[in-house]
Amino acid sequence: MSNYAAPIRDMQFVMRELAGLDEVAALPGNEEISPDLADAILDEADKFASGVLAPLNWTGDQEGATWHDGQVKTASGWKSAYDQFAEAGWTALAGDPEFGGQGLPKLIATAVMEMWKSANMAFSLCPMLTTGAIEALMLCGNAGQKAMYLPKMVSGEWTGTMNLTEPQAGSDLAAVRTRAEPQGDGTYRIFGQKIFITYGEHDLTDNIIHLVLARLPDAPEGVKGISLFVVPKFLVNADGSPGARNDVHCVSIEHKLGIHASPTCVLAFGDKGGAIGTLVGEPNRGLEYMFIMMNEARFAVGMEGLALSERAYQHALRYAKERIQGTEAGVRGGPKVSIIHHADVRRMLMSMKSRTEAMRALAYVVAGASDKAHGHPDATVRAHSQAFVDLMIPVVKGWCTESSVDVASVGVQVHGGMGFIEETGAAQHLRDARITPIYEGTTAIQANDLIGRKIARENGATIAAVVAEMRRVEAGLAAAEGEAFAAIRRSFGAGITAVEEAVAYILATYAKDIKAASVGSVPFLKLLGIVAGGWQMARAALIAQKKLAAGEGDARFLQAKIVTTRFYADHVLAEAPGLSYAVANGAAGALELAEEQF
Amino acid sequence: MSNYAAPIRDMQFVMRELAGLDEVAALPGNEEISPDLADAILDEADKFASGVLAPLNWTGDQEGATWHDGQVKTASGWKSAYDQFAEAGWTALAGDPEFGGQGLPKLIATAVMEMWKSANMAFSLCPMLTTGAIEALMLCGNAGQKAMYLPKMVSGEWTGTMNLTEPQAGSDLAAVRTRAEPQGDGTYRIFGQKIFITYGEHDLTDNIIHLVLARLPDAPEGVKGISLFVVPKFLVNADGSPGARNDVHCVSIEHKLGIHASPTCVLAFGDKGGAIGTLVGEPNRGLEYMFIMMNEARFAVGMEGLALSERAYQHALRYAKERIQGTEAGVRGGPKVSIIHHADVRRMLMSMKSRTEAMRALAYVVAGASDKAHGHPDATVRAHSQAFVDLMIPVVKGWCTESSVDVASVGVQVHGGMGFIEETGAAQHLRDARITPIYEGTTAIQANDLIGRKIARENGATIAAVVAEMRRVEAGLAAAEGEAFAAIRRSFGAGITAVEEAVAYILATYAKDIKAASVGSVPFLKLLGIVAGGWQMARAALIAQKKLAAGEGDARFLQAKIVTTRFYADHVLAEAPGLSYAVANGAAGALELAEEQF
Structure with missing residues (x-):
């Protein structure tokens, strides 16, 4: 192992x-915040990730989470690891200090997050989903909801979930059917079934706070008629303690290819009269x-x-x-x-x-x-x-x-x-x-967002600025000495040109033929990833060279960074022109067949 | 499903x-042999593949093969499917008529083989390994061995295995340690452990014929000291019936990522005094x-x-x-x-x-x-x-x-x-x-074989002939009308050039710097696969166009072939130049780091 x-x-x-x-x-x-503080946090996180979480990764995979009669049992060691995780304050790292969080910058939290995910991805999903739910309540919840839920979620005492998907509503959330009936007392009764709910049920904490998409009775059809509700597993008493069991139950968990230790739940809301929830923010938003x-x-x-x-x-x-x-x-x-x-x-x-x-x-x-x-x-x-x-x-x-x-x-x-x-x-x-x-x-959803909302809608303004930044780095490579930098520049320069050409195609095509532009969306996303990654590697190589020349830093590490960048240029950036070609030329072949010709 | x-x-x-x-x-x-006969065979095979084998694919995966006390139980339905498979004569399809085979051309057998593998890969491994063992005996066995084993293996009454790998000898078969001691009576006693033996033990047939790599006592070290033996699970009586249990036993099966229904066995030879076998062909070959x-x-x-x-x-x-x-x-x-x-x-x-x-x-x-x-x-x-x-x-x-x-x-x-x-x-x-x-x-082993034995050793003669053939097809594309053929030609032409450049690099580099050439071996293999596949697709598209012009054949299918070739050109062949670049430029970055810099 x-x-x-x-x-x-x-x-x-x-x-x-x-x-x-x-x-x-x-x-x-x-x-x-200081670099020294960041170092100290990284060291502590490494100890926890390598010492506590990593050893549970494979055993958790083999044992998996198990379901029996509505209850989910997490894999051996999970509960203890979670308690330690919460106790050490890791759940609160990036949380708002107003609710007990440590308010660390995202940059530091990101490095720490990488460790949890490397050490034990199935475990890390629980705090990750909780963080999402915390943000939802933070941004859109009212004062009562924040006071009721946030402190215990930030501390890790309770966890959170996101309930979006239904059998007929995956990528297409417009098809959500779960409904919410107002009770006249400010609460709602939720009815419906949600699938693919990560840590929708488990034995790690006393309560689980579900954020649920559902429709109000008078809601318009489609995406503009979906509201957000907070639905706790146990209703919360006035003193903040968990009260009566709410009508949300885990009816099964999925048998998946991976992340076996992360329970992926089917949640039934309202089988026994309705799950009580409150509206988060305004209706239909x-x-x-x-x-x-x-x-x-x-x-x-x-x-x-x-x-x-x-x-x-x-x-x-x-x-x-x-x-x-x-x-x-x-x-x-x-x-x-x-x-x-x-x-x-x-x-x-x-x-x-x-x-x-x-x-x-x-x-x-x-x-x-x-x-x-x-x-x-x-x-x-x-x-x-x-x-x-x-x-x-x-x-x-x-x-x-x-x-x-x-x-x-x-x-x-x-x-x-x-x-x-x-x-x-x-x-x-x-x-x-x-x-x-x-x-x-999915990657296609990301790619559509990328070429549509992020590029075509603003006529390529931000990507043009990024490309200009890349060209500046390319100029730095041109000025650097040595065969490695010449090689890096060659592939990176070709990569930038590949991005430019693909962007030009997308801008010229998106409005008049969205399908043709969309065929190239995923190849474009990969292209931009490869070249943007190469951009940062090129920056790293230039900085490494400068430090080496100045006699600063760990020479073996810095030399390796230059060699690694060169490998990336020769083997990975080299893929860029082919992807750009597929973006700009690949629509006709993809769209021409009739359905029965497949 | x-x-x-x-x-x-x-x-x-x-x-x-x-x-x-x-x-x-x-x-x-x-x-x-005629096209009509080929059609009839394909139809029959399809019935068996889709009707009998395909429905067992997923159930076999979920149930898997199981081991208990030296015995391997195949998944439900396996035994019945195997019996039907053998009875219908599918095991004998390409076998030598002298031993009961049908001697069909490899081309037809290949199409049939595709069906078994598509329908149920885990099942298909059993006849596949048997075919390998049959060939070994056919090519290298003596008359007695052939008479004893081949008819029952061709008929499917017995199956065969190939025993190469040992824990320390995977890709490096020079490290094989299993030994064979001559008994003076023409037989040998085999001692050693083999791993990763596909269908090394199962409940489908009365006997299993193992072909085993082992060393004679006086054998030279390395690859020139390895001999081949045939070792049946049950010794064969004079009348051809299975006799005493031989000293080869399955001590465990592997828990694998896939092909769960194909038992991957650890076989122990000689734990109880030696497994009796006979030498196949000459010693040390x-x-x-x-x-x-x-x-x-x-x-x-x-x-x-x-x-x-x-x-x-x-x-x-x-x-x-x-x-x-x-x-x-x-x-x-x-x-x-x-x-x-x-x-x-x-x-x-x-x-x-x-x-x-x-x-x-x-x-x-x-x-x-x-x-x-x-x-x-x-x-x-x-x-x-x-x-x-x-x-x-x-x-x-x-x-x-x-x-x-x-x-x-x-x-x-x-x-x-x-x-x-x-x-x-x-x-x-x-x-x-x-x-x-x-x-x-592994792919690396294939790629080394490709650039070494198949290209460098003959100074690129065969690949040059293939490239010349590709250029002829390219000329055909240039003469064909329509945007699709122009697009196909563009990518295919660039692909051929990419192959030429990569071959030139390999020929120039292999003898003087085998490591540098080897870094490019797998990218080159992928490159050649992509372009050779494109070559055949281009031929197919040209033939389809000709038939369409002549009003022959299934127009919807032929049109789809042209469109599909175009897609392949725009999206897949487009990768060729990048791969060629990696072949010709990728060595320095790959080889430069010291081990501790990783």
């Missing part, structure tokens, strides 16, 4: 050198509220892609260093060597490593921008930062998760036949990763 | 128009014999890649036609539509469909060439055909299997959240596919 150790050196490098930790620390309200939180949730799922890639890489790397097989290429009869000596194993490891580092660089830069978007004193900076975050959220979500499936699959391949044996643990990462491009909006 | 129906129309088209069924039927010894059969086995695993892609495609297509979600793009408030109307779902389906058809075209063309290599009266044709087959076997194996992992993963994605639920069945195809790039030689 694999161990996990947080990649702290790379995390620190990315936070400080790429994502602007100093700038974030200088934001109003962050007076107590539920979907709008969901969209406000969506960025947060999508970013978090993108982080799962990064985190699983890191875990799969560590797993494969350890095996490649230990497994003895064959001799050095061209050395017949020589001594047997560990497989990391074989060229293709190195190629696979470098592919995993470079893509993981590129994901981390981009995701943390987005996290840093998010802090600026919320807290910068200058409104222009806030607006620019927010536009950048909005553009990149679907990329972080779509590209990191799609990449993680491939990285985890390569991780299996590094193990050879042992990779296919479940006890090895490499296959679990692939199984776990496979959900990430699906939930919280 | 998914049904399966053999894609007979495409199979027929590929066999007749691309793979030369007429030429194969005209070979000496094939006098009874075991690995050489294995390599003779390797082409066959590797081709068959490549077929698994094709077959799983087809199954995953059918599964996803059915769902996409049935699942109602959302409205047509740009039509808010319009009627809800099936998801095949959504641009990205179409892109995914076309990607699955076009890659599957390209794999089928290439694999069947190789099968047809194999028939010519064995049976053509002209020695030059035989030699050319064999050289082509030898070049393409690692491509069929490596490219089809790597592609199948991705195609099956896309199949999960088409299903959205339902794809992650095991009951849907889409995830099984991904789990099953994941072994195919690993066993029977």
